[in-house]
Amino acid sequence: MENRKNFFHLHLISDSTGETLISAGRAASAQFQSSLAVEHVYPLIRNRKQLLAVLEALDREPGIVLYTIVDQELAELIDQRCREMGLPCVNVLEPVMATFQAYLGAPSRRRVGAQHALNADYFKRIEALNFTMDHDDGQMPEDYDEADVVLIGISRTSKTPTSIYLANRGIKTANIPILPGVELPDSLYRATHPLIVGLIATTDRISQVRENRELGVTQGFDRRHYTDRATINEELKYARALCARQNWPVIDVTRRSIEETAAAIVALRPKLR
DSSP states (O other), X not given: XXXXXXXXXXXXXXXXXXXXXXXXXXXXXXXXXXXXEEEEEEOOOOSHHHHHHHHHHHHHSOOEEEEEOOOHHHHHHHHHHHHHHTOOEEETTHHHHHHHHHHHTSOOOOOXXXXXXXXXXXXXXXXXXXXXXXXXXXXXXXXXXXXXXXXXXXXXXSHHHHHHHHHTTTOOEEEEEOOTTOOOOHHHHHOOSSEEEEEEOOHHHHHHHHHHSOOTTSTTOOHHHHHOHHHHHHHHXXXXXXXXXXXXXXXXXXXXXXXXXXXXXXXXXXXXX
């Protein structure tokens, strides 16, 4: 029998694509086999308004905060708010930059995204990231035919982190929550361009992740109903039946990393390679 894992929130804040943070966060969390990170990735955070929305998310779902923000004013705001909330917070690049500066005897230029060459591939990734962030959690359904991939699934099936991972590889990805009794947008059924994939997981896995999520801020929220295994099982049955009716492929993410799920999605549509 698989050991029960503890879940924790891992917030990754970047002023660029977030690839550096994703790699660093997963390399570190992989060393703690009894715990599993629930990733929240916030790419392209470059002004105070964007950052304040992220800080509100930290307050709702507290956890470990890693960031790569070269703007010192924004970085100081993250540090200050994390101290106030009692959250562990690390500027991942700062120790490395300080070492370079000490050895080279010159300050860094602190250019956002300086590690990326401004080529066609770079702009494709940025366009995909912007599209994916705009189409997270069922937003802007009228544009689904512009997506390369649309992910659907019940709550806590890793739709958003998988979408962002694909976007970091230049794949425009939208994601939509499946709610029993709530029809998916007509624009999804009319879409001919995107690959539509259903994400599922075991009832136990989803219940464990949901139990770890802080949702008390939602007025009228019924936590017991949200984490009840019988209810989750019915949600999964509904999602499977929906995908079967539409002949949409389904991927079980229970024992897959985000990278493995993304690779399975790309394999379903070779032209995404």
